[in-house]
Amino acid sequence: MTEDTHTTHDAEDDPRNRDILIYVNGALKHRDAAMVSVYDSGFLLGDGMWEGMRLCNGRWAFFEEHMDRFFEACKAVALDPGTDRAGLLEALTMTAQANGMTHDVHCRLMLTRGVKVKPFQHPSLSRSGPTLVIIMEHSKPVDxxxxxxxxxxxxxxxxxxxxxxxxxxxxxxxxxxxxxxxxxxxxxxxxxxxxxxxxxxxxxxxxxxxxxxxxxxxxxxxxxxxxxxxxxxxxxxxxxxxxxxxxxxxxxxxxxxxxxxxxxxxxxxxxxxxxxxxxxxxxxxxxxxxxxxxxxxxxxxxxxxxx
Incomplete structure (x- = not known):
């Protein structure tokens, strides 16, 4: 990619993002320490669903519509989120508050089928429950x-x-x-x-x-x-x-x-x-x-x- 190339996700640089806390299965970890297993089905196979959302004025824009899409996709591939939308909102709120975020925030919520017992394809090999990761960044599109x-x-x-x-x-x-x-x-x-x-x-x-x-x-x-x-x-x-x-x-x-x-x-x-x-x-x-x-x-x- 050259300096003249742009994407629809170009954002203003924000130094606060260097020390964000990331939600990983209920724990908040510094971005440098936030990790998942190499046996995770998301890493091995791309077996997971995600949502991109914007936090504006302290609230998630069109939250219900995003949750409708997320839970419908999970149901279609027999991926049990292990929680409901109230539980996800609680995890989102926890992450936003820990990072002091209220506005111009972009979130990537990711759910995978979880850690496998062997590095192969069959979904039954994921036996420890899903992996839930939430990354939030101060993120304002470039003008x-x-x-x-x-x-x-x-x-x-x-x-x-x-x-x-x-x-x-x-x-x-x-x-x-x-x-x-x-x-x-x-x-x-x-x-x-x-x-x-x-x-x-x-x-x-x-x-x-x-x-x-x-x-x-x-x-x-x-x-x-x-x-x-x-x-x-x-x-x-x-x-x-x-x-x-x-x-x-x-x-x-x-x-x-x-x-x-x-x-x-x-x-x-x-x-x-x-x-x-x-x-x-x-x-x-x-x-x-x-x-x-x-x-x-x-x-x-x-x-x-x-x-």
Whole structure:
């Protein structure tokens, strides 16, 4: 990665993160001492689920939606969290308080099937219960991406069919996305634009993807994309505020001709796209519809976290 390369997770450097405490199965440990076993199923196989969340005004933004996604994914792969959402909230609160965190905080909550008795695949070899890790960082997105945006490159790696590895899982198995990211980097872009198995535009390697054409907001059908909480909120906000929005198949031709494009994700909220495959999109930065949606989303977060 060069100095000119950016990602949707670029954050301002915060020296407080050098001494954060990380939650590991009920204990808080300095980041340099926070460890899991090499026999852990997450390390061995990527067998686990995770959630990314934002702490704003002392509360977790859209907490119930994140928990709905997390517990649904765990149930689908027979992964017992060993607690309920109240228990997870208690662990999150414990970690935030120990670190003195209340605002502009990003959390990665990770649950694996736990430590195995032998380094092999079968889930029955995980017999000691799940491993729960919570990493929180003081994390504010860099200002330069809010207007300038990022560069995407369409890559050969696709978002696959649900019966191969369903993108609805926020799973630790991210190799598909890592390969896409590497392909984009090799093409001189910041992140990858991934197609679905039929060649329609789908997501990036890290975020969901939207375009604006003739005042309409378009995103994929949702059949192959990540089950994004921010994506769902953007669609909901568009419908509630008279912004035409469509979930549909669309091609690269239509994408190149868009007036605006932006990405959605828990960390960056709405990140504008400057160019795709060397073609400038609209003005090459945040357009009026992107700015309007960003303002609506920011207001929704305020309402949700201030109660």
């Amino acid at each position: 330069r991406l809010a207007e300038r945006g990022i560069r995407l490159a369409t890559v050969p790696q696709v978002r696959g069919l649900p019966m191969s590895q369903d993108a609805k899982y926020n799973s630790h198995s991210k190799l598909n996305c890592v390969i896409a990211c590497l392909q984009a980097e090799q093409a001189g872009a910041d992140e990858a634009l991934m197609l679905d198995p039929h060649g329609f535009v789908n997501t990036t390697n890290a975020c969901n993807f939207f375009i604006v054409r003739r005042g309409e907001v378009w995103t994929s059908t949702g059949d192959y994309c990540m089950n994004g909480v921010t994506r769902a909120k953007v669609i909901e906000l568009c419908r509630a505020n008279g912004i035409p929005v469509r979930e549909k198949n669309f091609s690269l031709v239509e994408t190149y001709g868009a007036e605006e494009a932006f990405l959605t994700g828990t960390f960056g909220a709405q990140t504008p796209v400057a160019e795709i495959d060397g073609r400038q999109i609209g003005s090459g930065g945040a357009g009026p519809v992107t700015r309007q949606i960003r303002a609506l989303y920011k207001a929704a977060v305020e309402v949700d976290t201030r109660g």
